Amino acid sequence: MRTDGGTLLRRDAAFRSLFAARTISFLGDSLSLVALMLYVADTAGQAIAIALLLLVGDLAPALLSPLAGAVSDRWDRRRVMIVCELVQAGLLAAIALSLPPLPLLLVLVGVRAVAGHVFLPASRAAVATIVPQRDQAAANSALGLATNGGEALGPLVAAALFPLVGVRGVLLVDAATFLLSALLLVRLPTLPPSSPEEGRGGSLLADAREGLGQLWRVPALRIIALGFCAVVAFNGIDDVALVVLAKDTFDAGDSAAGILLAGVGIGLFAGYALLARWSARASMLWLLVAGFAVSSVGNLLTGLAWAVAAAFTLQTIRGLGIAAMDVATNTLLPRLVPDAMLGRVFGNLYGAIGLAAGLSYVAGGLLLDATSAPTTFIIAGAGGTLATIAVAVTLPRALRRQS
Template sequence: MSRCHQGIGWPILVVVISTRDGVGRLLRRDAAFRGLFAARTISFLGDSLSLVALMLHVADTAGQALAVALLLLVGDLAPALLSPLAGAVSDRWDRRKVMIVCELVQAGLLAAIALSLPPLPLLLVLVGARAIAGHVFLPASRAAVATLVRPGDQAAANSALGLATNGGEAVGPLVAAALFPLVGVQGVLLVDAATFLLSALLLVRLPQLPPSSPDGEPGHDGGGSLLGGARAGLAYLWREPALRIIGLGFCAVVAFNGIDDVALVVLAKDTFDAGDSAAAALLAAVGIGLFAGYALLARWSSQASMLWLLVAGFAVSSIGNLLTGLAWAVAAAFTLQTVRGLGIAAMDVATNTLLPRLVPDAMLGRVFGNLYGAIGLAAGVSYVAGGLLLDATSAPATFVIAGAGGTLATVAVAVTLPRALRRAPRPRQP
């Protein structure tokens, strides 16, 4: 899903809240999860640093909006297209080693970019390669939670990771703004490379995380080629009814609602005849809701049904957009978008917690990789189709149509998923 716009005060508030609940206890008693938590937080902080630095560098040197768009495209589209292979890597080798190698590769590529600041074509190649390494890291890290954390604590762990990574993305641009006058673009990129090195050092302290074979014993994905493993992962995701419903439902909700960032700017300026400050406030609303949602889920998610948390997340995200299209003022739209952020947090935590209960460890990396890769492609479809719809109609109409489509997808999931979950096997996890 698209990057969210957040404020700096929220990460601090969330950390304060979380230290008083199950997340705080989990971080205090579980050194392995604490290391993964710190590594992912630092890694996402660095990622946001380099994004800001590279966007400004390309804008200054290329002087075209198309160049910035290409930069964002290679950072999002290329990894999404290679998601089946990215997930297969984490199911084939020790996931701790996969994560460490990915962080070292990203550090090396960023250092090369910083020291050379190459022309745009080569820069795009290097940025795409770094993005692919980051995309291999993600399914391995999500699957690692299922091994490192007890099942009863996994919802709280996923909530903590959600608020930490979003906090890193929120603080990153502010840190970049503070560093630019001191060290320039090259210095910011080198700082980002250092964050990936620090993340790799933290991951070295984790226990070994070899994926299990289908019978639950430590091993790998059963041999054969990496491409064959990727094909098997895609077939498994489509073959299992519960996974198919979750994947199609999530992608449908994102495909309908992913246009919100662009539509919010048009809604503020054209529909409400407000200025840049109002547009920025609307863009920040979802981020505020996300932080609040992760904080609440960190405290209460262990008591929730992941099935209905997922359905509620789909519903709140979609209905929030539908009602935003009917909003009469900036304040009303801001409130609705904040509530939408709660729904997006619920979707994320429920999915990351539910999948390990349905998927054997030998397939978990591929399922995570394929699902989130498909979600990235759905977001791309939403940008294109939503932009065309926005040009053809208006911002309110776009929000109503998007929200209505997402709501219909939510109803379909609510009707079909409970039965599929009752029939789904419960694999034994390591």
């Protein structure tokens, strides 16, 4: 019998601990991001410094994704997650106590981001071990709801804490969230490598190369990875384009831009809430395709929107599609990949998605400068829709061959 996310949380203590740890960890991520951006803005006083902070936090982990995934397949995943959380807590405490100059700060932030990126594939793979396959869609939906809620709550918590404790205090609170996450993870059962060969012999680099090969060799995995990256590469510019759409196209103010940016977040939250209850009844293949389609067509139609309200509605619907993409991918992969390779496949896929998002920022920014926000949305949505059609045509056949 399949269950929804709420029932799963009530009856499964191990998943409940992982759920709480992931939620607190994501809350901590958003707390530190806000605190560090404000600290850099006050001390460096240059936009390029903030851009470097964001780039180090995103690019370094993406480039090291093959190694990050290999770590979670090579050693006990519970231990890997606990060590990652302790490392992040220690680094944030060091930053809070020293408030270092920008070059050293970037190094510390980069190391912390890498530790966080090692944590993620281990935690995604842990879901497949802890939760029965029939309940994994509900589990991934519940996790998506909680982690996005934590990310949304983080800036509000930071705003409330700043007047009381300042940047240093917010960073110390953030370090405490990672310590709490590590304590919750201690309650999990051990999650050792699934084959006796893992953790002995061979090098970490060899394991990383094997993980890259697995993602490319298996047709269904290759289609999912290429399709997801293509959809993100076309649509990742949406946040920047929404600001330009509100202020230049609609001739509205900062408040309108904020409303448009909130649309996707509201849709994401609603999407995860719906999927936590109903995803167990859905086909993950068609949930993935629907997610690609809704996220892409939503941007295409946003380019044709005539007012802020219409664009907000379309972006909210688009958030539903992004939630569907995430849940379907995290549920499909454990069905296609041996457990011994799962951390590497998760790490490589989401690392590639991060690089695709970076490409979208650069290419989309150039397109936005050369044309307009509506044109950028139409081109982005059309490209993502073509990628969706390609996945819809090829993935069912690949899945049938693998089954």
